[in-house]
Amino acid sequence: xxxxxxxxxxxxxxxxxxxxxxxxxxxxxxxxxxxxxxxxxxxxxxxxxxxxxxxxxxxxxxxxxxxxxxxxxxxxxxxxxxxxxxxxxxxxxxxxxxxxxxxxxxxxxxxxxxxxxxxxxxxxxxxxxxxxxxxxxxxxxxxxxxxxxxxxxxxxxxxxxxxxxxxxxxxxxxxxxxxxxxxxxxxxxxxxxxxxxxxxxxxxxxxxxxxxxxxxxxxxxxxxxxxxxxxxxxxxxxxxxxxxxxxxxxxxxxxxxxxxxxxxxxxxxxxxxxxxxxxxxxxxxxxxxxxxxxxxxxxxxxxxxxxxxxxxxxxxxxxxxxxxxxxxxxxxxxxxxxxxxxxxxxxxxxxxxxxxxxxxxxxxxxxxxxx
Numbered sequence: 001x002x003x004x005x006x007x008x009x010x011x012x013x014x015x016x017x018x019x020x021x022x023x024x025x026x027x028x029x030x031x032x033x034x035x036x037x038x039x040x041x042x043x044x045x046x047x048x049x050x051x052x053x054x055x056x057x058x059x060x061x062x063x064x065x066x067x068x069x070x071x072x073x074x075x076x077x078x079x080x081x082x083x084x085x086x087x088x089x090x091x092x093x094x095x096x097x098x099x100x101x102x103x104x105x106x107x108x109x110x111x112x113x114x115x116x117x118x119x120x121x122x123x124x125x126x127x128x129x130x131x132x133x134x135x136x137x138x139x140x141x142x143x144x145x146x147x148x149x150x151x152x153x154x155x156x157x158x159x160x161x162x163x164x165x166x167x168x169x170x171x172x173x174x175x176x177x178x179x180x181x182x183x184x185x186x187x188x189x190x191x192x193x194x195x196x197x198x199x200x201x202x203x204x205x206x207x208x209x210x211x212x213x214x215x216x217x218x219x220x221x222x223x224x225x226x227x228x229x230x231x232x233x234x235x236x237x238x239x240x241x242x243x244x245x246x247x248x249x250x251x252x253x254x255x256x257x258x259x260x261x262x263x264x265x266x267x268x269x270x271x272x273x274x275x276x277x278x279x280x281x282x283x284x285x286x287x288x289x290x291x292x293x294x295x296x297x298x299x300x301x302x303x304x305x306x307x308x309x310x311x312x313x314x315x316x317x318x319x320x321x322x323x324x325x326x327x328x329x330x331x332x333x334x335x336x337x338x339x340x341x342x343x344x345x346x347x348x349x350x351x352x353x354x355x356x357x358x359x360x361x362x363x364x365x366x367x368x369x370x371x
Contacts, residue, residue: 095172120272142267148233153205210282
């Protein structure tokens with residue numbers, strides 16, 4: 001009898017110990033970012049990512065989402081919040097901290113990008129090959145880009161001269177340099193500030209992709225949208241999804257594998273696909289509203305390219321192997337664009353939207369051609 005009781009007690013101790021050990025393996029990841037929860041990346045990327053991580057970990061990883069900077073700070077502080085452990089995972093715009101990610105700027109240069117999916121895949125491959133040192137303070141989950149950036153303005157932009165004197169929002173140092181060379185007056189603002197700045201007349205227009213017009217209701221605030229002919233978009237911005245290094249390093253190997261299985265190229269492509277899909281939705285909404293959707297013809301597009309070349313030349317002239325980085329970025333974009341074209345994915349409409357989802361047309365009816 002005594003042996004039986006002792007055995008039961010010992011078994012109970014083992015169960016408690018095992019339960020305590022399992023609990024010690026559980027982790028809650030707080031995901032922090034700047035946009036409302038219904039925005040593309042939070043809704044179509046970060047939430048599905050969190051669900052996948054929770055399911056594949058058997059519930060041992062919990063993911064909590066904090067949109068709209070709910071945990072404090074400002075959008076430019078997000079990367080440091082992940083680095084310092086203020087939060088566990090962040091999504092951020094690299095261009096919000098000028099000069100911090102100079103290698104990544106190769107993808108922000110004008111008329112380099114093609115479509116959101118191919119350029120995101122190329123950017124992920126580029127960072128893994130050339131740029132991990134710029135992310136050494138965090139555990140990088142993935143990088144990506146948005147779709148073709150274009151102008152959304154109160155007054156129409158139908159030729160290069162129309163930009164002169166316009167106060168246009170730019171999202172990074174490179175883009176602001178581009179706006180200056182094109183004759184506009186750049187105003188640096190994070191995305192959440194764009195709608196208020198437009199409504200109050202602080203800016204005359206903004207550079208964003210179609211996808212971003214949706215949560216900001218830009219198609220209601222301005223009625224002119226200017227994109228470009230050809231295979232390359234005016235610009236794109238670069239983004240990172242990053243995790244606190246100590247949090248990742250502290251995970252047991254099986255939970256690290258869960259994170260790894262949902263990182264890298266898989267996550268980069270997922271983000272690019274989400275951006276591309278919502279680009280088409282944003283374009284359709286502007287068309288349905290009867291807005292003036294302008295696709296600059298080849299001659300006007302070439303004029304923009306000729307002026308924009310100065311941005312590229314200035315960036316390359318800063319040295320540090322930048323010409324080689326630019327060449328590699330172009331080669332990777334071409335590689336993934338060709339692969340996706342062959343697979344029937346990707347594709348970019350001449351108005352700057354995407355042609356793969358949501359009914360967007362390659363040449364939308366009623367789009368105004370510049371003269």
